[in-house]
Amino acid sequence: MPELPEVETVRRGLALALEGRKLVRVETRRADLRVPFPPRFAERLTGRRVDDVGRRAKYLTIALDDGATVLAHLGMSGRMLIGNGSAGPPGRHDHVLLHTDAGLCVTFCDPRRFGLMVLAEPGGLAEHPLLRGLGPEPLDEDFTPAVLGTALAGRRTPIKAALLDQRMVAGLGNIYVSEALFHAGISPLRSAASLSRSDAERLVPAIRKVLTEAIAAGGSSLRDHVRPSGELGHFQNSFAVYGRQGEKCPGCTCATGGVLRIAQAGRSTFYCAKRQR
């Protein structure tokens, strides 16, 4: 499911249900997801108040009042859903339940179990192994064309693959890389190192624009993504190229072709060969 805009949408929904609330009961319903839960994970959370729900790249950060932080990743199919806690028995893929003193329950549901939920000890969040190597947040001011250019320098891998590398810039996934490259007019096949300064100066704003608009739309709901409230996102209706192979890209005047679909590093890439060079 989730790239930065979907995770940010989930963060905003979770903040409404969790911030300032005490966790009165916590259930883990299996021993592990992609990685095992920390020892006594449910006990560590029980009785704690949630001070803040944040996000770093595609990770949710749930800060507790004892200084520890829950790190959650939604993998491909993870959802966080807010319910009233009395909506019948948990489903087969409901792995973690957080009951609050307001009577609400946040359920972490993840059929494919590529997600995870672990705990960073007080003061250890920034240096946590899952976060340590991440590149800049694309919506932060310190993500500049110069910073991106430096990160890409010397990389012979295609720009498509480089942008999926969370060390270059954090939070992009398969959808938004294709979309951002389209808006910047850059071919996904070009090597990362071949991007000029002027390419980077178009790419950075293109990344920002796509992510900002997707967040405003509540993310993209292709199959799994729903907001904690249960509402769907609708940015999938604004895709220029993703999933649109054979169609003309927006505003395209060329007579032939249309959006192409290719495989790069085992994943689908969508682009317009006319308008992306």
Added chain:
DNA sequence: CGGCAAACCTGCGAGC
């Protein structure tokens, strides 16, 4: 070191 393919796991839609 760098880059690619495979692996992790389940569900769903298409095709036979």
Added chain:
DNA sequence: TGCTCGCAGGTTTGCC
């Protein structure tokens, strides 16, 4: 109707 195949928004591992 029911089976098999291919595919899916992420990340890590191992191999070349």
